[in-house]
Amino acid sequence: MHPAHEARKAVLARAMRQNGVGARLQKTTTNLFRDRQEAPAKRLDVRSMNNVLAIDTERGLIDTEGMTPYDGLVDASLPHGLMPTVVPELRSITIGGALAGIGIESSSFRYGLVHETIESFDVLLADGEVVTCRADNEHSDLFFGFPNTFGTLGYALRTIVKGHPSKRYVKIEHRPVDDASAFGEALASACASDTFDFVEGEVFGPGRHYLSTGRFVDEAPYVSDYTFKQIYYRSIPNRLEDYLTARDFIWRWDTDWFWCSKATGAQNPLLRRLVFGPKRLNSRVYMRLLQLSSRYSLLERPYRLLGYRSESVIQDVPIPVEKLSVFLEWFHKEIGIAPVWCCPVRAYDPQHRYPLFPLEPGQLYVNVGFWDVLRRREDRPRAYYNRLIEAKVKELGGLKSLYSDAFYERAEFDRIYDRAAYDRLKARYDPNGRLKDIYDKCILGA
Numbered sequence: 001m002h003p004a005h006e007a008r009k010a011v012l013a014r015a016m017r018q019n020g021v022g023a024r025l026q027k028t029t030t031n032l033f034r035d036r037q038e039a040p041a042k043r044l045d046v047r048s049m050n051n052v053l054a055i056d057t058e059r060g061l062i063d064t065e066g067m068t069p070y071d072g073l074v075d076a077s078l079p080h081g082l083m084p085t086v087v088p089e090l091r092s093i094t095i096g097g098a099l100a101g102i103g104i105e106s107s108s109f110r111y112g113l114v115h116e117t118i119e120s121f122d123v124l125l126a127d128g129e130v131v132t133c134r135a136d137n138e139h140s141d142l143f144f145g146f147p148n149t150f151g152t153l154g155y156a157l158r159t160i161v162k163g164h165p166s167k168r169y170v171k172i173e174h175r176p177v178d179d180a181s182a183f184g185e186a187l188a189s190a191c192a193s194d195t196f197d198f199v200e201g202e203v204f205g206p207g208r209h210y211l212s213t214g215r216f217v218d219e220a221p222y223v224s225d226y227t228f229k230q231i232y233y234r235s236i237p238n239r240l241e242d243y244l245t246a247r248d249f250i251w252r253w254d255t256d257w258f259w260c261s262k263a264t265g266a267q268n269p270l271l272r273r274l275v276f277g278p279k280r281l282n283s284r285v286y287m288r289l290l291q292l293s294s295r296y297s298l299l300e301r302p303y304r305l306l307g308y309r310s311e312s313v314i315q316d317v318p319i320p321v322e323k324l325s326v327f328l329e330w331f332h333k334e335i336g337i338a339p340v341w342c343c344p345v346r347a348y349d350p351q352h353r354y355p356l357f358p359l360e361p362g363q364l365y366v367n368v369g370f371w372d373v374l375r376r377r378e379d380r381p382r383a384y385y386n387r388l389i390e391a392k393v394k395e396l397g398g399l400k401s402l403y404s405d406a407f408y409e410r411a412e413f414d415r416i417y418d419r420a421a422y423d424r425l426k427a428r429y430d431p432n433g434r435l436k437d438i439y440d441k442c443i444l445g446a
Contacts, residue, residue: 002053002054004051005051005053005065005158008048008049008065009122009124009130009157009158012044012046012049012124012157013124013128013129013130014128015044015045016044016124016125016126016127016128017127017128019042019044021042021434025043025044025046025151025155044155046066046067046155046157047067048067049065049066049067049068049096049157050065050067050068050069050072050094051064051065051068052064052065052068052072052073052076052077053065053158055076055077055080055082057080057081057082060082060162060163060164060165061119061160061161061162061163062076062077062082062084062160062161062162062163063158063159063160063161064076064095064158064159064161065157065158065159066094066095066096066099066121066122066155066156066157066158066159067094067095067096068094068095068096069091069092069093069094069095070084070087070088070090070091070092070093070094070095070098071091071092071251073087073095073161074087074091074247074250074251077163078166078246078247081165081166081167082163082164082165082166083163083164083166083246083250084117084161084162084163085107085111085117085161085162085163085164086103086104086105086107086108086111086112086113086114086116086117087105087107087250088103088104088105088114089104089105089253089254089258090253090254090257090283091251091254091282091283091284092254092282092283092284092287095114095156095159095161096155096156096157096159098114098115099114099115099118099121099146099147099156099159100146100147100148100149100150100151100155100156101147101148101150101401101402101403102114102115102147102148102316102357102401102402102403103115104316104343104345104367105198105343106198106199106200106212106214106343106344107197107198108343108344108345108346108367109190109191109199109344109345109346109364110191110197111164111348112345112346112347112348112349112359113147113345113348113357113359115146115147115354116347116348116349116352116354117161117162117348118159118160118161118162119134119160119161119162120132120133120134120143120159120160121133121143121146121156121158121159121160122156122157122158122159123139123142123146123153123154123155123156123157123429124154124155124156124157125153125154125429125430126154126429126430126432126434126435127430127432127434130157131429133146135352141424141425141428142154142425142428142429144352144353144354144355145354145355145356145421145422145425147354147356147357148354148356148357148401148402148417149356149422149425149438150402150403150438150441150442151435151436151441152426152430152435152436152437152438152441153425153426153429153430153435154429154430154435166216166246167216167217167218167246168217168218168219168220168245168246169216169217169218169219169220169223169243169244169245169246170197170198170214170215170216170217170243170244170245170246170249171214171215171216171217171220171241171242171243172212172213172214172241172242172243172244172249173212173213173214173240173241173242174210174211174212174236174237174239174240174241174242175210175211175212175213175240176208176209176210176237177209177210177211178207178208178209179207179209179325180206180207180209180324180325180328180329181325183201183203183209183211183324183325183328183342184321184322184324184325184366186201186211187199187201187211187321187324187342187344187366188321188344188364190211190213190344191344191346191364195213195215196213196214196215197214197215197216198212198213198214198215198249199211199212199213199214199344200212200341200342200343200344201341201342201343201366202233202236202339202340202341202342203328203338203339203340203342204237204338204339205332205338205339206329206332208237210236210237212236214249216246217243220243221243222243223243223244223245223248224242224243224244224248225248226244226248226252226255227248227251227255227278227281228255228272228277228278228281229272229273231255231256231267232252232253232255232256233253233256233258233259233339254282254283255281255282256281257283257286258339258341258369258371259339260286260371260372261281261286263290263373264286264289264290266280266281266286300373303375307377308375308376308377309375309376309377309378309379309380310373310374310375311373311374311376311380311383311384311385311386312373312405313335313337313370313371313372313373313374313385313386313389314370314371314372314404314405315368315369315370315371315386315389315400315401315404316367316368316369316400316401316403316404317367317368317369317389317393317398317399317400317401318345318359318365318366318367318368318398318399319365319366319367319368319393319396319397319398320360320363320364320365320366320396320397320398321344321364321365321366323396323397323398324342324366324368326396327368327392327393327396327398328340328368330392331368331370331389331392334385334388334392335370335374335385335388335389336374337370337371337372337374340368340369340370341367341368341369341370342366342367342368342369343366343367343369344364344365344366344367345359345364345365345366345367346359346362346363346364346365347359347360347361347362347363350362355418355421355422356417356418356421356422356438357399357401357417358399358418359399365398365399383405383407386405386406386407387407390406390407390408394412394416399416402442405445406442406443407443408443410439410443413439413443414439417438422438
């Protein structure tokens with residue numbers, strides 16, 4: 001028992017019963033890139049639910065509250081020689097957010113998505129009841145149906161996270177691959193090997209692909225530092241081999257938000273040293289700056305004056321590895337964003353089915369991540385490029401995460417994300433519709 005956790009849970013359950021209709025979470029961070037309608041809303045304050053409760057090194061389990069950010073999980077577990085099995089790439093992502101959304105990283109080729117690394121979790125339902133979900137109990141339908149529902153069925157208050165042993169260092173190797181087809185084959189071959197603990201790829205443009213593999217090691221001849229002056233993604237084309245501490249490897253992408261920190265000026269050497277400094281180079285700061293800029297149109301106003309039309313294209317789309325080269329060729333021609341992140345993923349247990357994010361058993365996917373603003377002078381319909389991407393992903397048998405704006409028509413959305421399964425869950429766990437509907441929240445921005 002954890003009396004402090006039980007007390008916090010009781011406060012939230014009472015608040016949910018009294019004020020839960022249409023309530024939104026009041027929390028410290030967010031990693032959603034969806035526009036929502038501005039409207040008065042009650043807030044469910046979950047900020048205190050951010051504590052690691054226990055580390056069980058013998059069983060390799062981390063007991064933690066739902067709003068705990070991943071840097072808290074890592075800081076608590078690494079001293080025990082343990083790390084969460086899949087650690088999303090940004091330290092500000094919470095375990096509950098990754099469970100209700102989709103969490104991925106370069107160990108996902110081996111262990112699947114974040115929700116596949118959760119042994120059990122407690123959900124605060126719309127009526128204030130708290131239920132424990134496991135694969136083998138009376139709430140197994142919610143255990144498998146909760147991922148990719150983004151708080152429309154309830155909120156994760158406590159999770160038991162599977163961990164795996166870590167070592168002090170990670171050795172990274174970067175291999176250039178010119179051809180897109182060969183790049184897909186190289187990713188698949190690396191994932192089939194027992195050599196690597198981490199596999200990912202980066203695409204800097206047509207013909208400029210890099211396979212990046214990592215493995216734990218006990219010793220390192222040197223250690224690189226990408227937490228301040230040096231930028232990790234810029235090192236990839238210039239180094240065949242690199243060493244990082246395990247902690248710095250885990251957050252290698254966070255310092256510069258992959259490569260998106262350039263939009264904030266953080267990659268300018270002078271601003272990087274004098275304005276940001278090592279304490280402000282992280283996803284939390286960038287997200288706050290982005291929210292501020294969006295509120296006051298700070299970045300877009302000059303472009304509008306010059307006659308440009310802007311469209312935010314922020315997507316993560318798992319594509320079957322056999323179709324990766326087709327997608328990349330199309331993407332370079334029609335979209336033209338670079339760099340691009342490529343992270344292999346497969347379902348961990350082919351016997352388990354998560355209906356709201358159904359990966360085909362045995363199929364290796366490559367999650368293609370691209371995040372930028374396209375500015376064109378041509379007059380295009382709303383969401384023109386995002387709709388092109390959604391259509392191409394569907395054509396190639398891929399999926400799309402719902403953490404950012406999506407534009408599916410209702411019937412198409414229902415087919416892709418198994419509306420029948422969602423409706424069954426909604427009828428059992430939120431029969432009075434106190435929480436938002438998934439289409440209304442994730443597509444219409446309600």
